[in-house]
Amino acid sequence: MSAKLDAQGTLRGFKRMAPVSLFVVAFGLAFGVAAIQHGLSSLETLLMSGLIFAGASQFAALELWGPTLPLTALVATTFAINARHLLMGASLYPWLRHLPPGQRYACLGVMSDSNWAMAVGDHQRGETNVGVLFGGGIALWTAWMLGTCLGVVFGSGISEPQRFGLDVIMGCFLLAMLVGSKHKPSLALLLPWCVAGGAALLALYYLPPNAHVIVGALAGGLTGMLIPQANPQKET
């Protein structure tokens, strides 16, 4: 088994990701609107999408954005939401280790949920070209930026966002990601999620501001780690 990255493979990956990218434009638009409503400037919004390129963590950052920026909470929340990348990158390591380090980290730098899933499929079929990860990532990034730009333009033109329900985009997006992150909602995760919700509420009322996200994430993570897995082979 080996791996290679070339221009043709990257272009093929870009094209294969095009249908998914259309949806990403819509999500980017939602983020652009939400970010402007939360008081970010156009430049800040575009930089967030361009440099972070991770939807759920960007939406969650908006929730913490305010007159004082809680840097620790922002970093911890970003890490907790994107920690799944660690597992995704680890799962692709047997494939990517055959690439020169520069190419390997370039591919991982644009790794997102959709191109990762396609890359896992390619690797399992014995494909050696990692173009779907890199080219697909570039397609997703381009779509995310395009959508964010549209959202910034659109969002700047609305004066009363609450009237149109636009202030709830962030919560609805995160909830949709939560339900849809797995194809079948796993019952084994319901207990950690309930613990996380309870802990977050307690922290909201009894702990300093912005502690609730970290407290909930840790409480849920620990619960998930401690409950016995009924069928460990089924876990991906």
Place this chain on the structure above:
Amino acid sequence: MPLTTTTALLAILIMALTTFTTRIGGAIIMSRIPIGPKVEQFINAMAGSVLVAVIVPLAAQGDWGARLALLATLVAMLLVRKPLIAITAGVATAALWRLV
């Protein structure tokens, strides 16, 4: 940290570095020691938990428009499993509620 243009850009840069670290970190860790099942369970449970921890306070502290929007999103998501439709349902619910 008070919100200024500089601190906002700094925060975005640090969040970007954090995210990049998670993207390349998995491969770097694997090249030294494999990630064990307990760590994997922790990360899998934490991924959803952090979203729950953001959403629950929104419902607890929001108005009924926000609460019903979240409910509509949840129901739509369970029925059709299409995030865009579910989010649109949520936003429309909040808009309709506030219209009345």
